[in-house]
Amino acid sequence: xxxxxxxxxxxxxxxxxxVSVLGCGVFLWSQSKRRVKVxxxxxxxxxxxxxxxxxxxxxxxxxxWWMWLFYITVVFSVVYLVLYPGLGTQFKGVLNWxxxxxxxxxVKAAETKYGPLFDKYLKMDLxxxxxxxxxxxxxxxxxxxxxxxCHGSDGRGARGFPNLTDSEWQWGGDPQAIKxxxxxxxxxxxxxxxxxxxxxxxxxxxxxxVLSLSGSAHDSVRAARGKEKFAACAACHGPEGxxxxxxxxxxxxxxxxxYGGSVAAVTETITKGRGGVMPAWxxxxxxxxxxxVAGYVQSLARPSAGAAAAPAKQ
Amino acid sequence: xxxxxxxxxxxxxxxEVARQAEAVQSLYARRVEIYxxxxxxxxLAWFQKWRWAAVWATQLVYYGLPWLSWNDRQAVxxxxxxxKFYLFGLVLWPQDIIFLSAILIIAALALFLFTxxxxxxxCGYACPQTVYTEIFMWIExxxxxxxxxxxxxxxxxxxxxKFLLKSAKHAAWIAVALWTGYTFVGYFTPIREFGAExxxxxxxxxxxxxxxxxxxxxxxxxxxxxxxxxxxxxxxxRFQSAMFDQDTLIVTYDAARGEPRGAGSxxxxxxxxxxxDCVDCGLCVQVCPTGxxxxxxxxxxxxxxxxxxxxxxxxxxxxxxxKGLVRYSTTNAVRMRLDARAMRRRVFRPxxxxxxxxxxxxxxxxxxxxxxxxxxxxxxxxxxASLARExxxxxxxxxxxxxxxxxxEAPRRIALSASGLPGLAVASEARFxxxxxxxVSVPLRLVAxxxxxxxxxxxxxxxxRAEDEPTVAVRETTTFLGLRR
Numbered sequence: 016x017x018x019x020x021x022x023x024x025x026x027x028x029x030x031x032x033x034v035s036v037l038g039c040g041v042f043l044w045s046q047s048k049r050r051v052k053v054x055x056x057x058x059x060x061x062x063x064x065x066x067x068x069x070x071x072x073x074x075x076x077x078x079x080w081w082m083w084l085f086y087i088t089v090v091f092s093v094v095y096l097v098l099y100p101g102l103g104t105q106f107k108g109v110l111n112w113x114x115x116x117x118x119x120x121x122v123k124a125a126e127t128k129y130g131p132l133f134d135k136y137l138k139m140d141l142x143x144x145x146x147x148x149x150x151x152x153x154x155x156x157x158x159x160x161x162x163x164x165c166h167g168s169d170g171r172g173a174r175g176f177p178n179l180t181d182s183e184w185q186w187g188g189d190p191q192a193i194k195x196x197x198x199x200x201x202x203x204x205x206x207x208x209x210x211x212x213x214x215x216x217x218x219x220x221x222x223x224x225v226l227s228l229s230g231s232a233h234d235s236v237r238a239a240r241g242k243e244k245f246a247a248c249a250a251c252h253g254p255e256g257x258x259x260x261x262x263x264x265x266x267x268x269x270x271x272x273x274y275g276g277s278v279a280a281v282t283e284t285i286t287k288g289r290g291g292v293m294p295a296w297x298x299x300x301x302x303x304x305x306x307x308v309a310g311y312v313q314s315l316a317r318p319s320a321g322a323a324a325a326p327a328k329q
Numbered sequence: 330x331x332x333x334x335x336x337x338x339x340x341x342x343x344x345e346v347a348r349q350a351e352a353v354q355s356l357y358a359r360r361v362e363i364y365x366x367x368x369x370x371x372x373l374a375w376f377q378k379w380r381w382a383a384v385w386a387t388q389l390v391y392y393g394l395p396w397l398s399w400n401d402r403q404a405v406x407x408x409x410x411x412x413k414f415y416l417f418g419l420v421l422w423p424q425d426i427i428f429l430s431a432i433l434i435i436a437a438l439a440l441f442l443f444t445x446x447x448x449x450x451x452c453g454y455a456c457p458q459t460v461y462t463e464i465f466m467w468i469e470x471x472x473x474x475x476x477x478x479x480x481x482x483x484x485x486x487x488x489x490x491k492f493l494l495k496s497a498k499h500a501a502w503i504a505v506a507l508w509t510g511y512t513f514v515g516y517f518t519p520i521r522e523f524g525a526e527x528x529x530x531x532x533x534x535x536x537x538x539x540x541x542x543x544x545x546x547x548x549x550x551x552x553x554x555x556x557x558x559x560x561x562x563x564x565x566x567r568f569q570s571a572m573f574d575q576d577t578l579i580v581t582y583d584a585a586r587g588e589p590r591g592a593g594s595x596x597x598x599x600x601x602x603x604x605x606d607c608v609d610c611g612l613c614v615q616v617c618p619t620g621x622x623x624x625x626x627x628x629x630x631x632x633x634x635x636x637x638x639x640x641x642x643x644x645x646x647x648x649x650x651x652k653g654l655v656r657y658s659t660t661n662a663v664r665m666r667l668d669a670r671a672m673r674r675r676v677f678r679p680x681x682x683x684x685x686x687x688x689x690x691x692x693x694x695x696x697x698x699x700x701x702x703x704x705x706x707x708x709x710x711x712x713x714a715s716l717a718r719e720x721x722x723x724x725x726x727x728x729x730x731x732x733x734x735x736x737x738e739a740p741r742r743i744a745l746s747a748s749g750l751p752g753l754a755v756a757s758e759a760r761f762x763x764x765x766x767x768x769v770s771v772p773l774r775l776v777a778x779x780x781x782x783x784x785x786x787x788x789x790x791x792x793x794r795a796e797d798e799p800t801v802a803v804r805e806t807t808t809f810l811g812l813r814r
Contacts, residue, residue: 050353076358078557159730159770164714168730169757169772173715270721 025103032102040089047082133303136310141190144310154311157304161296162312170315175274175291180315183271185291187260188316194309200295203263207288211247221245222281228256228268231276248285263291362483363556363620365466365636366476369612374639383454384463392508395515400738407517413766419699420766422736424706431695435688440565442684444572446676448579449633452566458558459632461509461551462618465502472498476615502552503544510544556619559632570629575660576675580633582613582624582655583663590624606654610644613637613655623655705741706734706768707793707803717810725779726756727809733793734768742796745773749789750809753777760796775809782811 053060053074064072095101100108136150144150159168165176172178177185185203186196212221217240224241225248226233245256251264258266265273273291274284296305373381397404399417406415414421421428443450452459473479473494485491514536515523526532527540550558559566573579587607593599599606607624614622616636621628623637641655662672712728720726735741741763747753756774763769775789786808794802 046356049356051356053352053354074354076354076356078360078561079357080360081561082357155770163712163730167712167715167728167772168710168770169728169774171715171718171726171728171774173712173718176715275719 022105025105027103029102029105032096036089036092036096040086043082043085043089133301133307137303137306141193141306141310141313144307145314147310150307151311151314154307154309154314157300157308158311161300162308170312172273175289177273178271179312181271182316183266183269184260184316185258185263185265185273190309190313192260193312194305196293197300197305197309197312198295198297201263201291201293203289203291205251205264205284205289207286208247209286212241212244212285217241217244218285219278219282221248221285222278225256225267225281225285226276226278229270229276231270233278360557361620363618364476364479365618365620366612366615366640367466367470368475369616369639369643374643376635376639380454380459380463380634384460387455387457387460388464392512395512395520403519403521405516406519409517420704420736420738422706422734424734425702428695428699431691431698435691435695438684438688438691440569441572442681442688444569445574445577445681445684447633448573448577449566449569449631452559452569453633453635456565456632458550458563459634461547462555464505465551466618468501468505469498472501499552502548506544506548506552507540509547510540510542513543514539556630556632559619560630566629566632572680574678574680575664576662576672576678578657578659579627580623580631580635580638580655581658581660581663582607582626583653583658584624584626585663587624587654606645606650608644608648608650612640612644616640627660703801703803704736705743705793705795705801705803706732706736707791707805708732709773709791709805709807711807717812719779719812720776723779724776725782725810725812726774726776729773729775729791729807731771731773731791731793732768733763733771735763735766738765740765741798741801744794744796745771746792746794747775747789748792749806750777750787751781753789753809777809779812782809784811784813786810 051062051074060073062072062074096108098108098110099112100106136144136147136153139147139150144154158166158170162170166172166179167176170179177183182188184192186192186201208221209218212218220237220241221244222241223233223235223237224239224245227235227238248256251262252258252267253264256267258264258268270276272280274280274289300308369377394405395403399415402415404415404417408414412423414425440451469479473482482491482494511524511527512520514520517539518536523532523536526536532540554562585605587605589603589605590607590609591599591602591604592609593602593604613624614620614637616639617623618634618636619630619632621630623631635657638655638657642652645652645654659667659672659675661667661675667675708731710730710732712730715728718726718728731745733743735743743761743763745755745759747755754776756776757772761769761771773791775791787810788806789809790804790806792802792804
């Protein structure tokens with residue numbers, strides 16, 4: 016998008032450029048014809064110009080081939096301006112070169128070079144990719160460049176960003192589900208549930224009940240009180256709090272916590288609700304890249320499939 | 330600067346008579362071919378020997394170095410694609426660029442020092458332009474003959490003999506130039522394999538380009554351009570005058586002793602004729618590779634090759650006068666008639682001592698830096714998104730990405746450890762194999778008891794060491810974040 020939307024500026028630039036190039040040529044030509052008088056005055060070898068008291072300008076003619084170098088630069092400029100777009104946007108140059116075009120060509124060249132390698136992995140199923148050392152290394156590099164910002168360099172996530180190395184999967188851990196998560200992205204939304212469970216102390220009671228599901232430290236009296244209120248949560252998390260991967264509702268019966276496993280944190284979750292977004296990667300990563308990174312993620316979750324800690328070779 | 334001006338003034342004065350008449354001149358002039366004479370007497374003269382010694386020394390190194398081997402690889406190889414620079418036992422990485430800077434600074438300071446003391450020693454003896462010109466002129470002499478024969482040949486119209494001689498000369502030049510280009514590329518790509526590829530005519534575009542380009546530059550500069558490179562193109566030639574002073578060793582003509590010049594006569598002594606020691610044989614002008622007359626004083630064209638000293642000494646010996654009418658001396662020594670000892674004493678002046686002191690300091694610093702250099706490079710990159718994690722067992726966990734490079738050619742077994750907080754431990758894999766000359770990225774997890782870590786950041790250090798060699802260890806500090814309470 017050009018800041019100069021009027022074609023006038025293109026001609027403005029083109030004229031200045033063309034006049035400058037041709038002007039250099041004409042100036043050179045006139046200087047090559049020029050003769051200076053020497054042998055007059057008290058000091059015949061100088062032009063008579065003196066600076067700083069003793070800095071004199073001498074008549075030291077340049078070698079003739081030097082002038083030809085100047086002419087070559089003029090010819091070079093003319094050839095360059097004919098071939099490449101150097102005269103504003105009105106004349107595109109005979110070669111039709113653009114920086115975008117060059118980038119596209121380089122990407123294409125890279126695809127031709129690396130395409131077969133990616134294709135090889137794309138044809139393998141995910142478990143095989145996860146078991147292949149080179150595939151894992153490629154996946155690890157893609158992961159570090161694209162996924163590690165949220166999920167961490169080790170894939171163990173952070174508060175609000177799922178840990179990919181444990182056995183719990185918010186949206187399902189089978190190869191297809193992992194790939195769908197990456198390709199389409201995921202949006203999880205837990206609404207604020209304070210009112211639904213009765214508000215006030217009831218929220219804390221439900222929190223204790225939730226903690227009791229995984230055998231975490233809790234107050235059993237409050238948990239017992241919270242049990243019936245949990246019915247409101249069961250719509251998504253299931254009556255036993257086992258979660259529902261189809262909705263992204265978390266399994267509450269284990270000690271893996273996405274937003275913290277203290278009474279305070281769980282209370283906050285129930286009171287305010289939670290929202291989690293995983294962006295869609297289709298269009299950002301290619302199909303083969305997604306396949307490789309999905310394989311790597313699978314190897315993280317099932318260390319037996321391959322050494323998850325395998326360092327990524329540069 | 331003043332010396333140059335003085336030289337020009339002397340020259341101007343000499344040419345004044347000839348140019349009394351008004352003349353016109355173009356801003357550009359045809360180059361006048363220079364035919365430096367090589368033969369002075371029957372043997373190589375003293376400074377000629379030195380110049381040839383410099384040619385042999387520099388070119389044995391240049392052409393020979395890529396063929397040496399070290400531990401089954403080329404001893405000196407600058408592998409640009411892999412970004413590894415092999416210098417015998419040393420493998421340098423791009424991170425070691427500081428060593429290159431140090432070497433460049435040393436080279437610059439050495440140039441300053443040698444120029445302040447000895448004038449254009451570099452230009453006269455060691456500069457590739459001088460050295461290759463010397464080699465190319467030797468070839469030219471072998472084929473076309475010395476100065477007089479070449480001048481005659483060039484005036485002749487083109488005939489079969491001339492064509493044959495010229496073709497032979499250029500063929501020989503091109504052969505040397507291409508070999509030079511091939512050697513140059515051999516510093517950047519294994520020279521033996523590259524040679525085999527060349528024989529099979531299966532070389533990459535860039536390698537072929539550099540062989541031809543470097544070869545063309547050698548052929549063009551040493552064969553055709555010669556003194557014009559020094560006169561019109563070389564920046565060193567220009568700024569070396571800033572390192573000159575009145576006590577810098579230069580090639581001088583002792584005008585007080587030599588003038589008035591004249592051939593003399595057999596009947597009368599030079600004294601009777603009122604002549605100085607210069608017999609005006611013109612040999613000093615004939616041997617000059619830049620085509621100047623040293624008797625006009627110091628000129629910017631003079632590259633300090635001392636060919637005129639050899640020539641004059643030869644003539645002086647022949648006519649039975651003392652040597653040294655043209656000699657290495659200083660402006661002050663000539664003006665104040667200093668003897669050699671007094672001249673040598675004046676070498677120790679502030680500028681020389683300063684250049685020398687700084688040069689020694691940097692050489693020592695570079696040597697120390699190379700000796701104590703740890704062949705293991707570590708970068709600790711904190712994960713930015715995940716600050717601190719709460720993990721089971723009341724622990725707090727931080728994640729880092731370690732980038733570890735093994736700059737040696739032997740595999741290493743690396744062990745990671747962390748310290749700085751009570752109970753700080755490495756939770757991820759603390760040991761791994763690191764291949765020879767490789768870089769790996771390793772996620773590192775550190776854990777500590779949550780209550781032992783203050784909220785906010787604490788300084789911790791991560792030690793990466795080679796298990797087989799305790800001296801090879803790097804300690805990096807980073808931050809460890811505690812949980813907010």
